[in-house]
Amino acid sequence: MSSDNLSITERLTNVSARANALCDTVQSQIGNINNTVSAAETKFDNYMSGARAELSHILMSKNQKMEPNDSGTAIKGFTTIGLERFEVIKEATIYAAAANDTDHTGKGVAQDFRTNVYNGYVNSGFHILRIKWKRNDASHPARIDNNYWLGFQQGALSTGCYLKLISGSIEGTMQPVKEYSNGWQLLGYHQRADNPSKSFYGPHTKLGLSSSTLEEGEALICLFGSVSGFVDFETAGWGVYPEFARLTDVSSAISQLRTELTP
Structure with a gap:
């Protein structure tokens, strides 16, 4: 029709x-x-x-196990800036099993960490340090770092640490990603290389000690370091990561070996 x-x-x-x-x-x-x-x-x-x-996350920074120096004024492999005073005390060592943990000062820090943060198997031992500081009167942020100025930050990275702030304040690019009991936190930061033709940028202050000049502070800290790639903080948490020997480490070891073998 x-x-x-x-x-x-x-x-x-x-x-x-x-x-x-x-x-x-x-x-x-x-x-x-x-x-x-x-x-x-x-x-x-x-x-x-x-x-x-x-993906194997490789440690890009040094001394994630956080060994202090003999005088208790620094952490080996770490640098500080903008501090008038810095004190380091080895409070506890966490081992594979909680029964083997060592409490160096008798203040129960190992048990505190096990009770409130992590009570499982640890693949490699590490220390929990008590750090005490006083920031100086300079306006530049006071920081504790372990890899920025050494030039080991290349590509996508994840930075983290477990921290319990006892007094004072902290600042920096690392932010709380997980809250635990009794004041413990997992601080973390992700960064990426967003343009292969640009110079790689890494933040100067991952963990700033005190947000105000002349402020004093105290905290427990462990496992501070940076690793390659993306770490799922919320699901996987943070841990001890393997480290490849660098050429500088190998040459240093060879020189030391030659010295020991020279009659």
């Missing part, structure tokens, strides 16, 4: 039917697109989870 013979009502009815059919087609295609996108997102998420699970 020719549409010329249809009434206006019939024509409108036909138009409405075709419009409904078109809407159904569009909705069907939208559903297909959404399903395709959802499947792609799931595939990507699964890939990223697998890639992160297989």
